[in-house]
Amino acid sequence: MTAVQQRLETERLVLRSLARTDAIFVADLISDEDVRRYLGGPVSPEQHEATFARYSSGENGGMVWVVETKNLQTSVGLVFLSPHRDNGEAELSYQFRAQDWKRGYATEAAARVLSHALGDLECVRVIAETQTANLPSRRLLTRLGMTEISRHVRFGSEQSLYATGNPA
Template sequence: MTVLHTARLRLEPIAPEHYEGLRVLNADPVVQRYISGRPETPDETAAMIERVQGRWKQFGHSWWSFIEQETGELVGAGCIQHLGHDPANEHEIGWRLRPDRWGRGYASEAARRMAAFAFDDLRAPSLAAICHPDNADSAKVMARLGMRYRGDEVWHGQTVAVYDIGASAFAATRDMEQR
C-alpha cells in the first residue's frame, strides 16, 4: 500500500488506527452536507475502513487518510478509485477535509499528489471527479487541478456535477508549474 507525501501532508492508506480521526471527520454534518447529507455513524465508519482495506488489496489504490505533518492529526481523506466502484469505469479522484482546515490549500495539495499517483503509477488515461452541484468549494479544487466540467450525471443515486482531466492535460499543468 502506497504512502504519498506533499509539503504539509502524509497520505496513508486508510487503516484501523485512523478510526477515531475518520469517525470525527465522517460524523461532521458540515463535512457530509454535500456527500451523503447526513453524519456517518461509528459503525458505518468501521465498515468503511474494512471496505477500503479490501479495495487496497484488490486494486492497489483506494482511500488515504490525510495526516498533517506538523501536528500528526488526521485532517481529511481522499481517494483514487473507480467511478461507481466499477473497474470498467474511469478512475475517480475525491477528497474531504475537516472544516477547521478549509481554506488552507490542503485539498488542492492532496488532490495534485493523488492525481500524479493515478497518472504516473496507475497509468490512468483520465480522471473524473464528482460533486454536488452546489458544492462550489470542491468545484474550485477541481478547476485548480486543471479539470473541466463535463456535465451533470447520475452517480451513487444522485445527480452530480462531473469534472475530468486527461493524462496529457494534467502533464501540461505540471509543466506550467515547473516553469
C-alpha cells in the first residue's frame, strides 16, 4: 500500500485529504458517544489535538479522507486505509456523524476507498475489524462484499475480522 493521498469521488460524495481546517469537525466527530460507541468511547478534549495530529500524519503509511456531500459541501465522516496492527495488510475503517447514518454515505464512501485500494493501489486484500456487537458496521462490510474470516478478543471485546480479495 503506497500512501499517496488522492481525491476520490462518488455520485454524491467527495473524499479529500484532511486539512487543518477540519480540526473542529474531527473534534466533534471523535467526541460523539454514538459515533465512538464501538471505537473505545469518546476521545477526551485533552486528546483532540493529538488525535487530529495522528490522523493528519498518515502514520505508518496510512491515509485518511474527509467525506463531504457534493450538494452541500458538508463534512459527514472520515474513511481510513492503513496497515492493520497484526499483519500490515490494508485495513479499511470509518467514522460518520450519527445524524448522517442510514443515508448510505458510509457504504458509498467505503466502497470507493475499497475500490481504490484493490484497483489503483493494487492491494491484494483489504481487511476490516469491528466489534462483533456492532451490527450496522458488520452489515456495511457485508454490503461491500467482505466476508467474516475470524473472531478474536481485543480491547476487551469480541472483534470480527472481515476480508475481501485473496489472502495475502
